[in-house]
Amino acid sequence: MKEINSMDLVLAGRSVNESFARVSVAAFLAQLDPTLQEIAEVKTIVSEAVTNSIVHGYAEKKGSVQIKVRLYENNRVRITIRDKGKGIEDITQAMQPCFTTGGEERAGMGFSIMQSFSDRFRVRSVPGKGTTVIVDKYIGQPTDNGK
Ligand SMILES: Nc1ncnc2c1ncn2[C@@H]1O[C@H](COP(=O)(O)OP(=O)(O)OP(=O)(O)O)[C@@H](O)[C@H]1O
Ligand SMILES: [Mg+2]
Structure with missing residues (x-):
């Protein structure tokens, strides 16, 4: 799998940076000529992941959020979002729809x-x-066709 282009972004885990992360990744992917729907989907993915890092990962201690975007042949994109926060005890449970540790204000749908x-x-x-x-x-x- 040949890497064609890349972008790395490190942001302080503060909610004010969530919109910057979302827009930056969308702007970087503009070179692939995405549809409006694809851009909306990417923005939502980045937004949900970065929000999780800030709200859950860094609930107790502060830290940074790292975002990596890699473009490969055949318009394949990999987006990696990483925090050094508190981590998740049970990933299978965390990924269940409606599971949240965030109380009333969270839907558990991210x-x-x-x-x-x-x-x-x-x-x-x-x-x-x-x-x-x-x-x-x-x-x-x-x-x-991705083959
Ligand atoms: N980066 C993270 N660090 C620590 N825990 C996390 C992280 N991301 C998710 N979690 C855990 O996984 C649970 C499910 O995450 P998910 O995004 O699906 O729902 P939510 O954030 O609780 O609610 P919503 O995204 O709908 O506002 C969270 O409640 C939290 O316990
Ligand atoms: Mg969430």
């Missing part, structure tokens, strides 16, 4: 939404060490 907009979606987490979300998504037409 992971489900991210998954539905991704071609492949993975979460890696180590309690006490942090969480990484890895999203693979085709943007535009894969030139050879």
Whole structure:
């Protein structure tokens, strides 16, 4: 899988930076000539993942959120969002629709939404060490149907 282009962004885990992260990733992907729907989906994925890092990961201690975007052949995109926050004890449970540790104000739908907009979606987490979300998504037409 040949890497064609890349972008790395490190932001303080503060909610004011969530919109910057979302818009930056969308702007970087403009070179692939995405549809409005694809851009909306990418923005939502980034927004949900960065919000999770800030709200859940860094609930107790502060830290940074790292966002990596990699473009590969055939319009394949990988977006990785990582924090060094508190981590997730049970990833399977956390990924269930409506599961939340955030109380009344959270719907517990972030992971489900991210998954539905991704071609492949993975979460890696180590309690006490942090969480990484890895999203693979085709943007535009894969030139050879992804084969
Ligand atoms: N980066 C993270 N660090 C620590 N815990 C996380 C992280 N991301 C998710 N979680 C845990 O996984 C649960 C489910 O996350 P999800 O995004 O699906 O729902 P939510 O954030 O609780 O609600 P919503 O996204 O609908 O506002 C969270 O409640 C939290 O316990
Ligand atoms: Mg969430």
